[in-house]
Amino acid sequence: MSNFTTQRFLIGLAIFNVAFHLVFYYTLEYHRDELLYFSLGQHPAVGYASVPPLIGWISGVVAAIFGYTEFAVRLVPALLGGAIVLLTAGIARELQGKSYAQVLAGVAVIFTPFAMRTFYLYQPVCFDVTFWTLLLYLILRYLNTGKGQYLIVLGVVSGVAMLNKYLVALLILILLLTLLLSSHRTAFRRKEMYQGLLAAFLIFLPNLIWQLVHGLPVIHHMQELNSTQLVHVAYGDFLSSQLLMPFAATLLTVPGLCYLLMHPQAKKYRLLGWTAVLVIVVLMLLRGKSYYTMGIFPMLIAAGAVFYENLIRITLLRWALPLLLLLLTLPLLPMGIPVYGPNGLVAYFNMLESEYGVDVGRRFEDGTIHSLPQDYADMIGWEELTAITRQAYAAIPPSEKGAIYCENYGQAGAISIIGKQYGLPQPMSFSDSFWYWVPDSLPPDVTHLIYINDEMGEDVKAAFGQIKIVGKVSNIHAREHGTTVYLCSSPRESVNTLWQQALEHVRSSP
Numbered sequence: 001m002s003n004f005t006t007q008r009f010l011i012g013l014a015i016f017n018v019a020f021h022l023v024f025y026y027t028l029e030y031h032r033d034e035l036l037y038f039s040l041g042q043h044p045a046v047g048y049a050s051v052p053p054l055i056g057w058i059s060g061v062v063a064a065i066f067g068y069t070e071f072a073v074r075l076v077p078a079l080l081g082g083a084i085v086l087l088t089a090g091i092a093r094e095l096q097g098k099s100y101a102q103v104l105a106g107v108a109v110i111f112t113p114f115a116m117r118t119f120y121l122y123q124p125v126c127f128d129v130t131f132w133t134l135l136l137y138l139i140l141r142y143l144n145t146g147k148g149q150y151l152i153v154l155g156v157v158s159g160v161a162m163l164n165k166y167l168v169a170l171l172i173l174i175l176l177l178t179l180l181l182s183s184h185r186t187a188f189r190r191k192e193m194y195q196g197l198l199a200a201f202l203i204f205l206p207n208l209i210w211q212l213v214h215g216l217p218v219i220h221h222m223q224e225l226n227s228t229q230l231v232h233v234a235y236g237d238f239l240s241s242q243l244l245m246p247f248a249a250t251l252l253t254v255p256g257l258c259y260l261l262m263h264p265q266a267k268k269y270r271l272l273g274w275t276a277v278l279v280i281v282v283l284m285l286l287r288g289k290s291y292y293t294m295g296i297f298p299m300l301i302a303a304g305a306v307f308y309e310n311l312i313r314i315t316l317l318r319w320a321l322p323l324l325l326l327l328l329t330l331p332l333l334p335m336g337i338p339v340y341g342p343n344g345l346v347a348y349f350n351m352l353e354s355e356y357g358v359d360v361g362r363r364f365e366d367g368t369i370h371s372l373p374q375d376y377a378d379m380i381g382w383e384e385l386t387a388i389t390r391q392a393y394a395a396i397p398p399s400e401k402g403a404i405y406c407e408n409y410g411q412a413g414a415i416s417i418i419g420k421q422y423g424l425p426q427p428m429s430f431s432d433s434f435w436y437w438v439p440d441s442l443p444p445d446v447t448h449l450i451y452i453n454d455e456m457g458e459d460v461k462a463a464f465g466q467i468k469i470v471g472k473v474s475n476i477h478a479r480e481h482g483t484t485v486y487l488c489s490s491p492r493e494s495v496n497t498l499w500q501q502a503l504e505h506v507r508s509s510p
Contacts, residue, residue: 006099010089013106014082020058020110020337021120023082027338028379030493032479034073034122035382035413040433047195047210050221054163055124068417077126080418081119084109084298087133091302094140095269097309100318105298105305107322108252111329112301114245114294116336121375124165125291129267130163132171132295135271139405143184143268148192151420155196159203166218167292174278178271188433241290244278244360246297248328251321252304253297259307266303280338335361335373342477346371371477373447381478382414385452387442388471388485389415390422392450395470397486402448402487403495411452411483427452435448442496449488449495456486463498465490 040048041059048056058076066072076365087101090108097105109115134157143148161168180186189195211218246253260266260273277298283292312318333339334348349372352358361373370377389404396402404427408413412429419427428438431504451460461467470485491498 003099004094006102009103010086010106013089013103013110014085017085017110017119018078021078021116022071022074022396024120024337024339025071025078027341028376029382030070030073030379030414030417031033031121031123031375032378032382032410032413035417036409036432037122038068038073039409039413039416041076043433043437045210045436046206047214048218049175049217049435051124052163052166052207053210054160055127056164058127059122068420072106074120075120077119077122080126080130081110081115083130083243084115084119084133086139088298088302091133091137091140092305093304094137094144095303097302097306101302101305101309104252104308104322105302108249108301108305108325109298111325112246112297113329113332113336114291116333117375118294120337125294128161128165128167129298131164133298135161135168135171135175136275136296136299139179140269141196142187151187151190151192151196153196154197155199156203158196162200162204163207164178168295170282171275171279171295174275174282175271178278180269224276235284238284238288238290239280242293245291245294246301247332248325249297249301249304249455251325252308253300254304254315255307256300256302256304259303260300263307265310266306268353269303272299272303306440323492338376338379342376342475343370345376346477348372359433370479374479377477377479378410381408381410381473381475381480381483382418385411385473385480385483385485386414386418386422386424389419389450389452389472390424392470392485392487393422393424396448397499400443400447401443403442403499404444404450405429405452406434407431407453410480415452435506440503442499444494444496444497447491449491449498451486451488452483453486454480456484456485459502460486460488463492464488466493 036057037051038059040051040053040056041063043055044053044060046053055062059073062076063138066075085106085234089106092105115129118129138150138154140159141147143153158168158172167304179185183294233276243250243254257273257276260269260276266273276299279296280293298471308318308321312321334345338345339349349362352360357368362371363369364374364377393402395406404415404425406415406429409429409432412431412434415427417426426437427434429435430438449460449464451457456467466489468487468489470487472485473480473483475481
């Protein structure tokens, strides 16, 4: 296969992967986090409570161009899914892989459960995996060409990547360490290395200043994450997940790692093998979530593809391998992408357990097991919740005004984004970055409060003379199942006074 034909084939694979993700964009609703990130886009800033600012900036641009449709939300990760195909094939090429290795790498990265889910949801993860893969591609370009310009580009990309997810700092530090301990340590004698590091620092600096000014909310977020989610991560589960996430592509990731660490032809790239090992070990010891390692998988897939290109010489066997990857992955397709609606997905996961004894993916981050994986359960119920809220808002007399309070950022995101089509006012919430946008006071003519929570708070119950349940999220498979919309009226004091008392209480809490 000529280089030109190979490139056309890879572009075709990239386009296929974009379309593959977009064709199922409508089967479920917005994800809880997607509602938050598009809410961030309405409040441009250089920092947010739980994430760096890049995803908020991109959300604002996407919404300005395409609006707040689910198609718009799914478009960017799908496009990145196309980019990951080309980057993975590019890494195979930099590892001296020819046409077969590049095509095998491109096919394999499409049909892996981790990539299917990653490039379906609009979250920092899809950008993070892309940035990790791009950084590893650029370090390979430097190793192969020795051109200092790649060190500067590495710095620029690192700075932008830090504005997306702080996790990439681990990769950057490990790359610097393995580079220093390798025969390529001469990079530290080049001015371009320090120009790149300076560029990374300057790009990241506004967010660093924001963190310092706001009391380092990232520390609070990590403490909360550790106490509620990371505490449930076990070493054995973490390591087994490194094999389960690529699933069939483990046939490439494991040989790929061995190839980078031991094969004579990969001696020049040995530091990348040790980079992968250190990423896995450090994240395991820190009890990171198992998917935090996903950024190294495209590189390992590419290395595995080069390994098989050198190993397999028979044409029939060569093309049997990508076919095998496809056949092994197809039965597990619903684990990566919601190809069915909620009931179909529940039936699929029940079938896996009843017929094959496989109970995979339904354990939430808090350790509990449910009818659907957490990501899917987080994509159900928001339309219903917003419709109930609209019903509550319509019940307020035309001559009076109401405010909406939501207990968590998913609920607030739903009212903020989906509620636009109903003309609902922006919600108030103390959850995540919504805390930064709450008003210091409410208009004096606000007489009603729409309160959204899974149960009625005692302080709210005591503050209003009349409380009516308007409705609840009824879908039992939704993570928000049972969330209730209350219409509160006849306040014992002015709603503005009650709100300022609530603000004072929250601000005084540790």
